[in-house]
Amino acid sequence: MPEHQWRGRATLAAAAAGALVAASACSPGSTSGAGSGELAGVELLVAAKWTGVEQDNFTEVLAAFEEETGATVNYESTGEDTGAYLGPKIEAEEPPDIAILPQPGLVAEYAEQEALVPLSGDAATALEENYTDYWRELGSVDGEPYGVLLKAAHKSIVWYRPDAFDEAGVSAPETWADLTGETASTLSDAGVTPFSMCGASGWTLTDWFENVYLSQHGPEAYDQLIAREIPWDDDTVVETLETLAEVWGEEDWLAGGTDGAVQTDFPTCVTEVYGQENAAMVYEADFVAASAQEAGATVGEDAQAFPFPAVGEEPPVVVGGDIAVAMTEKEGVQQLMAYLASPEAQTTWAGLGGYLSANSEVQPDAYPDEFTQTLAQTILEAGDNVRYDLSDQVPSQFGATEGKGMWAVLQDFLRDPSDPEAAAADLEEAAASAE
Structure with missing residues (x-):
């Protein structure tokens, strides 16, 4: 999709629910047609962090597999700390049959512990046929396929109040220079605070960093930074911090x-924009829509979004998400993995709303609204330029632990962004310690 179409569509609604859309084409893991009942009497356990509507929608996806195969699939929530849930179960040799992991780093960690079962048969075929190289490699360890990116989150959008923009006479920026040189400064001059920051939730600051770094320095450097082929005190990191300071260092721009x-914290930062109207913009992923609605906003009307502005030549496309892995060799596990990797299963979930897929075979009209269709297409059409959340690919002690590593250093930098070189040195020290 041309970039101008994305920009035009980015102000449309991110609906919370929609019509159920069924895939017509069969594929590995498909449950189309009459039920075979081949797994009658088999009972499987799937564990993920999802609760509420996410859990309800996922169990609806599982219901089609149960109806076709005769298997019973039970669901158990891991809570937010998936590692804390799985660790004791792996130790006791009682893991769930399938786990949904929130970080690719956990795939490698559990594979090294021999706690995972590689994909085989139709599951491996479904992964090969439905996903591009980048997504297949994300769930692989030493070339062995283990994981399927089941649910994606688009982390390269900025949410805003159009009434605040209209009041100040500004429009959605396309570049970082537009954002800092015109949009934010004009809002501030008009007496409107530009940004609500979610700094108490350190993961949101890593998302800021990732978007700026990917756009400013490109996907190759991004990958090298993850692999520590580039140190964290490198000039590219310093330059990214300097760019962030152009916003983070403007105290009057921050609610x-x-x-x-x-x-x-998140989602209080969303409430500051849409409930309290203390700021015009908040940066975070597509899941901001749910929090905006809870704050009383109508998504697509008084809650709209634009792509994260391009810092370099290309705007960033950063994706987070959840990866399904098999943890036992029980009968039915590989069949269920094949189904989860299929366009049929993911088309069903897409139609329920609140979902994005990285599966190349899920069609745009599977999504219930134009905005979500556009987000899904940008993930697929970004090609080699799309990248998975950096902080979820490095050791968790560095990238995903409260009070440590990236979270702590970037929070300190938000407090005082006057010394990017020192912050980069702190990041390098924390990265080395996590190894």
């Missing part, structure tokens, strides 16, 4: 000033 920026 509550610097103190407010560091002390506000």
